[in-house]
Amino acid sequence: MKYDAPIQDMLFLLNEWIGIDRLTSLPGYEEVDADLVEAILEEAGKFASTELLTINREGDEHGAVFEDGSVRTPPGFKEAYTQFIENGWTGIDADPDHGGQGLPTLLQNFIDEIIGATNVSFKLYCELSHGAYHLIDHAASDEIRELYLPKMVEGTWSGTMCLTEPQCGTDLGLLNTKAEANSDGTYKISGAKIFVSSGDHDLTENILHLVIARIDGAPAGTRGISLFLVPKFLVNDDGSLGERNEVHTASIEHKMGIRASATCTLNFDGAKGYLIGEENRGLAAMFKMMNIERITVGLQGLGMSEIAYQNALDYAQERTQSKAPAPRPDDSKPADPIIFQPEMQRQLLTIRSQVEGARAMAVYAALNVDIMERSTDEAAVADAQNLVALFTPVIKAHFSDLGMSSTLSAQQIFGGHGYVREHGMEQLVRDCRIAPIYEGTNEVQAIDLVARKLTGKTGEFASRFMDDWQKYLAEHANDEDLATLVRPAAAALQSLIETTGWVRDKLQSDEATARGAASQYLRLFALTIIACFWVQVIVSIRDKSGAFYDMKRKVAHFYMQQVLPETAAIATTIVNGAEALANISVDELTG
Ligand SMILES: Cc1cc2nc3c(=O)[nH]c(=O)nc-3n(C[C@H](O)[C@H](O)[C@H](O)COP(=O)(O)OP(=O)(O)OC[C@H]3O[C@@H](n4cnc5c(N)ncnc54)[C@H](O)[C@@H]3O)c2cc1C
Numbered sequence: 001m002k003y004d005a006p007i008q009d010m011l012f013l014l015n016e017w018i019g020i021d022r023l024t025s026l027p028g029y030e031e032v033d034a035d036l037v038e039a040i041l042e043e044a045g046k047f048a049s050t051e052l053l054t055i056n057r058e059g060d061e062h063g064a065v066f067e068d069g070s071v072r073t074p075p076g077f078k079e080a081y082t083q084f085i086e087n088g089w090t091g092i093d094a095d096p097d098h099g100g101q102g103l104p105t106l107l108q109n110f111i112d113e114i115i116g117a118t119n120v121s122f123k124l125y126c127e128l129s130h131g132a133y134h135l136i137d138h139a140a141s142d143e144i145r146e147l148y149l150p151k152m153v154e155g156t157w158s159g160t161m162c163l164t165e166p167q168c169g170t171d172l173g174l175l176n177t178k179a180e181a182n183s184d185g186t187y188k189i190s191g192a193k194i195f196v197s198s199g200d201h202d203l204t205e206n207i208l209h210l211v212i213a214r215i216d217g218a219p220a221g222t223r224g225i226s227l228f229l230v231p232k233f234l235v236n237d238d239g240s241l242g243e244r245n246e247v248h249t250a251s252i253e254h255k256m257g258i259r260a261s262a263t264c265t266l267n268f269d270g271a272k273g274y275l276i277g278e279e280n281r282g283l284a285a286m287f288k289m290m291n292i293e294r295i296t297v298g299l300q301g302l303g304m305s306e307i308a309y310q311n312a313l314d315y316a317q318e319r320t321q322s323k324a325p326a327p328r329p330d331d332s333k334p335a336d337p338i339i340f341q342p343e344m345q346r347q348l349l350t351i352r353s354q355v356e357g358a359r360a361m362a363v364y365a366a367l368n369v370d371i372m373e374r375s376t377d378e379a380a381v382a383d384a385q386n387l388v389a390l391f392t393p394v395i396k397a398h399f400s401d402l403g404m405s406s407t408l409s410a411q412q413i414f415g416g417h418g419y420v421r422e423h424g425m426e427q428l429v430r431d432c433r434i435a436p437i438y439e440g441t442n443e444v445q446a447i448d449l450v451a452r453k454l455t456g457k458t459g460e461f462a463s464r465f466m467d468d469w470q471k472y473l474a475e476h477a478n479d480e481d482l483a484t485l486v487r488p489a490a491a492a493l494q495s496l497i498e499t500t501g502w503v504r505d506k507l508q509s510d511e512a513t514a515r516g517a518a519s520q521y522l523r524l525f526a527l528t529i530i531a532c533f534w535v536q537v538i539v540s541i542r543d544k545s546g547a548f549y550d551m552k553r554k555v556a557h558f559y560m561q562q563v564l565p566e567t568a569a570i571a572t573t574i575v576n577g578a579e580a581l582a583n584i585s586v587d588e589l590t591g
Contacts, residue, residue, distance in 0.1 A: 001053060002053075003049040003307045003310060005117075007038070007042065008548070009359060010041060010110050011038055012548070014034075014037065018363055018367055020032075020034050026370055027376060028102060028374055029104055040107060041111070041114070044114045047089070049118060051083060052080060054076070055074070055076035055080055056119040056122075056424075058076060059073075060259050060260060060427050060430075066262070070200060071199075071200040071201045071252060071262040071264065072201075073203060074260045077125075077260065081122075081125065081203040081204075089111065090154065091154075092107060092111060093107070093108040094133060094137075094149075098150045106363065106366035109295070109299055112300075113359075115303070119260075120300055120304070121261040124198055127296050128160050128161055129155075129159040131161065132210050133149060134288060135210060135286070136152070136208075137149060138285070139227070144229065144276070147237075156205050157206040157208055158198060158201075158204040158207050159207070159209075159210060160198050160207060160208070160209045161286075161293070162199070162210060162211040162212070163175075163286070164196070165192060170444050172212065172222060173221035177190065177268065178214060178216065179216070180215075181215070186273065187215070187272070188271070189268045189270070189273040190268055191213060191268050192250070193265070193268070195438075196209070196264045196266050199262060200249040200264050206231055206232055206241060207232040208229055209230040209266070213226060213273070223280060225286075226277075226279050226280055226281070227283075231245055234272060245271045245272055246268065247266055248266070248269065249264050250264075251264070252265075257427070257430030257432070257434060290439065294393065294396035294440065295362075295365065295392060297435050298395035298396045299395075300399075301400035302358055304428055304435075306355055308409075309406060311424070317337050317339050319415075319417075320333070320338070321338050324336040324340030325340075328340070346562065347412065347413060351409055353556070354406070354530070354559070360534070361395065361533055364387075364391075365387070365392075368387045368391075369384070372385050383461065386458045389458045390449075393440075393445035393446065393448040393449045394445075394522060394525060394529075396439060396442070397526075398527075400432075400442060403435050404432055407432045411425040443518070446519040447515055449521065449522050450521055450522075454507070455504070466493065466496065469493055470490070472535075473486050473489055473532070473535065474490070488560040489532055492564055493531075496528040499521065499524060499571045499574055500521075503521055503574070513581075520574050524571060527567050528564070531559065534556045
């Protein structure tokens with residue numbers, strides 16, 4: 001398996017489409033420049049395609065091992081992690097006050113895509129820590145931040161997210177884990193958490209669990225959830241490690257994929273915990289981490305689509321089978337490389353056109369995270385917050401679905417050789433499968449989009465966002481050079497706007513119908529908005545010539561002709577299919 005980080009595309013989107021000055025004009029990013037970004041991406045690409053990709057296969061075969069109450073990561077993981085922290089990858093977007101580099105989220109997200117492409121299991125050990133760092137930085141007291149965060153940035157302590165319990169998955173209000181106040185202001189945490197990624201391992205000296213629990217007497221449901229920091233080893237005031245806390249690993253899961261990532265059941269047996277933020281406001285604080293993780297899970301799908309594409313493209317050039325339709329590349333040969341089969345080209349371009357469009361969407365979202373966190377312009381911050389809120393469920397769900405469709409399609413290009421282990425394509429499919437499930441299933445993301453992000457302030461923003469695109473496309477409507485892009489994008493956008501109105505009406509009059517359409521609506525939204533981004537990308541290069549730009553135009557055209565038309569069917573299904581869904585009751589379904 002090979003991987004070349006798509007640095008050219010990343011730099012193109014940043015420098016030529018977005019314009020790096022939109023980042024460097026933000027307070028704190030004045031020192032960032034194109035050379036620095038390129039140098040960091042080159043290093044990330046090198047590290048990922050050598051160190052991380054090399055141990056990915058063995059990680060899958062060996063898996064994480066649970067022995068004598070502790071988890072051991074597969075061979076090579078410790079060495080790679082040591083290099084990872086020595087090279088400073090744990091502090092890219094962390095605060096310089098904690099030893100971080102204070103670089104943009106946009107750069108962090110590029111790195112996340114690169115690492116996710118080459119070794120998702122390894123990424124999970126780092127990505128939960130990254131989210132935990134930002135949550136603690138956002139919500140904890142100064143004392144806790146000073147004591148814990150430098151070690152997290154250094155990479156010697158890691159973090160986890162402990163939400164799920166056997167009876168409490170999507171619905172966190174059902175949690176049973178209890179917190180009992182101690183006389184010294186700390187809490188005694190008791191309960192069992194399951195499916196905790198990186199819940200135990202041998203990569204770091206300490207593990208900081210972020211645990212949601214209900215304080216004695218707190219209201220039922222999500223209004224009574226508080227958030228606690230529960231270290232594996234208690235930390236003394238001087239930052240040294242103290243005694244072992246009462247949190248123990250009971251087992252790890254045996255899974256379809258990401259086998260090198262330890263998915264743990266943790267027992268909290270009266271463990272000492274520190275309240276983060278206010279009592280009963282734990283879920284709101286937790287969302288800081290969950291939103292970061294949702295985007296990074298989306299980037300995982302994007303990265304895995306990219307590596308799947310690259311390997312399928314290579315294989316399609318090497319594998320000779322059947323004669324290609326005329327004109328053949330070489331009439332003297334008994335068979336041609338399968339890349340000359342239009343069907344193979346179509347499958348490859350379907351991945352590529354979606355990946356490049358999705359990457360543009362990801363860049364735009366990351367820019368808005370940076371604006372939201374750094375800008376001093378209040379109106380710009382408010383818009384950026386709304387944009388990020390609107391895009392987060394879309395990126396999580398659409399990109400992870402894209403990861404599945406891309407890895408399956410790339411596996412198909414390998415034929416039977418993709419089904420067997422040799423080329424690593426079946427591992428990609430297995431490793432990718434978790435992305436639509438964890439971090440809030442894709443169904444739950446769709447409901448978040450429809451029920452929360454289309455309503456209230458974000459809903460008002462969403463309408464303005466779509467209207468702005470409509471104006472933008474109208475401005476380019478008479479440009480014949482762009483007609484093959486603008487017309488389909490404008491038609492899809494019109495349909496999205498109409499369907500949004502229909503979904504909003506249903507939310508008021510018939511919520512079940514709106515919810516029944518949520519996943520389809522999310523796909524319609526994503527495919528359409530990516531089409532709009534594609535138009536804007538092509539407009540930005542209209543005076544440029546050369547192979548890279550010519551191919552961009554052709555890939556954009558492919559997206560409009562071969563991918564976007566699905567939106568017409570989705571819009572029809574949402575509106576015309578609602579009755580068929582409502583028509584069958586649960587009794588009939590189960591009868
Ligand atoms: C490998 C792995 C790693 C994980 N890592 C972590 C971790 O680090 N920390 C952590 O806390 N958890 C973690 N999880 C848990 C993961 O986030 C949950 O599995 C996920 O949120 C779904 O919960 P559930 O499995 O209980 O499914 P359920 O909640 O039981 O859902 C089952 C099905 O019902 C659907 N459904 C449920 N409610 C609704 C609804 N309101 N509307 C529409 N459909 C609905 C779901 O979409 C799903 O298809 C991990 C899980 C796995 C497998």
